[in-house]
Amino acid sequence: MYKITSIVILSCMMGFFLVNPAWAVEDYMLTVSSSSEYEEGEYSVIEGETITLYEKPVSEVVIHVYFPSGIVKTLTNSTGQFSATSPAPLEIGEHDITVYAKKDNKFTNAEMTYQVIESKAKKIQEPVIKTPKTTDKKIELDPFSKMIQELEKQKNDEVKRETIIKDNHKIDEKRRLAQENLRNDLKEDEKRNEVNSPRNVFYRFIQEVDSSFRGIFWQQFLFTEKISQQAHEAKEEALRDGKSSFEAMKIFQQEAAVTQKEIMDVNKNLSVKYGNSTSDVQNLFDENGKLPRED
Secondary structure, eight states: OOEEEEEEEEEEEEOOOSSSOOOEEEEEEEEEEEESEEETTOOOEEEEEEEETTSOBOOSOEEEEEETTEEEEEEOOTTSEEEEEOSSOOOSEEEEEEEEEEETTEEEEEEEEEEEEOOHHHHHHSOOOOOOOTTOGGGOOOHHHHHHHHHHHHHHHHHHHHHHHHHHHHHHHHHHHHHHHHHHHHHHHHHHHGGGSHHHHHHHHHTTSOHHHHHHHHHHHHHHHHHHHHHHHHHHHHHHTTOOHHHHHHHHHHHHOOOHHHHHHHHHHHHHHTTSSOHHHHTTSOTTSOOOOOO
16 A cells, blocks of 8 residues: 655736836645555545645645545645545545645646555455365356356446446536536636736726826736736646646746846837837937946
8 A cells, every 4th residue: 555646736926017027926836645545434534735836835725625425625734734534434446536726816636546445354254155166077067057157247247337337427427516616616706806806906006106107007017917928828738738737837937037128128118108208218228228328
């Protein structure tokens, strides 16, 4: 028996700037683990933790663990750790478990599978039935008996297949309902937090700014928002192409990076567009954004 572990990265990004753009990027990793094998009648235990890429714990992350027997909800503690136990004893078979983590309107999930075998204690109690040797001519089955035995075996196999199909359908339905409930929860969170979105917060802020500069501030924010959205789309495309979460995060950071020259060009064009400067004046600045000193 050994531990099985799953790791995913939850990234959340939001940011805006006034004169120079700035981004706040925070990465979380969700790690979950469980024994790979249990005995019938035991309770499975899922353990895990949420930490940043710099190995700092992330507390107050909402955790939903979807066991076959029900859903368990908990929070990570001050050390970023959590533990959840299945609501009911385990039944024999292969079980898929899904763990969802959500914080600050961002979420991720991890899946794992473990086996449940027959209890060793139950095996000891059951009588041992000796199977006669097939080489003994006295127990050799006649053709008709062999046919009946084969039909019985086929019938049992068919019953097992139907049972497996039904169990899989139940698991798929539970998973579908869990994902639907999660999507509904996220939609409700988005509605409640819409007023506090970066765009709305910044828009309220610039209402207090002098109207002669308001347009510049708003265009600077839209530039930042566009870069951030492009980086997010690049990360999602990388994940769809089968890249790891770590590789996708690197692509996100590369796409979100902005050079000093790009920032200067944006501010230069905005200053000219909104009448706070002219092209002739802006062309006096060097590549570092400074006026050359007269000798």
